[in-house]
Amino acid sequence: MESPKKNRGAGVETSEVEACKLAFYAVPKTASTSIKRMLYHVKTGSEFQERDENGKRQTVHARLCPTRYFMQINHKRYRDYTRFCLLRDPVQRIISAYGQRVVDSKELSRDAINPEAAKALGVNHDPGIDEFMIKLPEYRVLSGPVRHHTNPFTHFLGSDLAYFTHVYKTEDLPELVEMVAQKSGFDAKMPHKNKTKSKKRSFDDLSKRAKRSLLRFCAGDYALLKGYYSDEQHQI
Secondary structure, three states: OOOOOOOOOOOEOOEEEHHHOEEEEOOOOOOHHHHHHHHHHHHHOOOOOOEEEOOEEEOHHHHOOOOOOHHHEOHHHHOOOEEEEEEOOHHHHHHHHHHHHHHHOOOOOOOOOOHHHHHHHOOOOOOOHHHHHHOHHHHHHHOHHHHHHHOOHHHHHOOOHHHOOEEEEHHHHHHHHHHHHHHHOOOOOOOOOOOOOOOOOOHHHOOHHHHHHHHHHOHHHHHHOOOOOOHHHOOO
8 A cells, every 4th residue: 555655844735724724634536636626716716717837737636735644744733723524424425436437527548558667567458447446456556647636635535534633424424515615704605526437337337356355445444434334334
């Protein structure tokens, strides 16, 4: 498993609105792009618009803040901030990552991967969902974007959710938006970006072997998210 990069200096910032002391700790594939766009609007008073600068696409992750690893962040800076995060069912998060990164963005296409590395790892390009789940550790080695979007919650939120002043589930997203509005005094609204374009997939679409592999991969996430999500809802 990939280890987060070590801090440099006193650490870095997370997605924040300093004026109202809001600090958002993002996790890939948990509506992080939409929440960052909302915070950008609160922070600047303007809706975020993607544009090209010097031939490079400027996303909200670049303009507000990249998604940071927990151990990189300067936590002293946020002692008196409202520190909040959004959780998602771990199984659904990985299934969504497959749809967006593999099917839509073609991160595991023939042109996107190292064929020699794929051969050494014993995996194919453009895998179906069963093959992806069964060989997820190998595909994480093969592709940086796949690895980033499937890294465990602990990489981004640490090992104890008690660190946060506010913890929300995706099912309770309106409550997160309301909290941001109350803290900022701004009419915060939630845009929806990075929606998976391909067909929606579910745990029931997987073979039994793929289901077992996925649950095994998500075991640590369910341990961290105990009280919020349980793997018992996913029957093999």
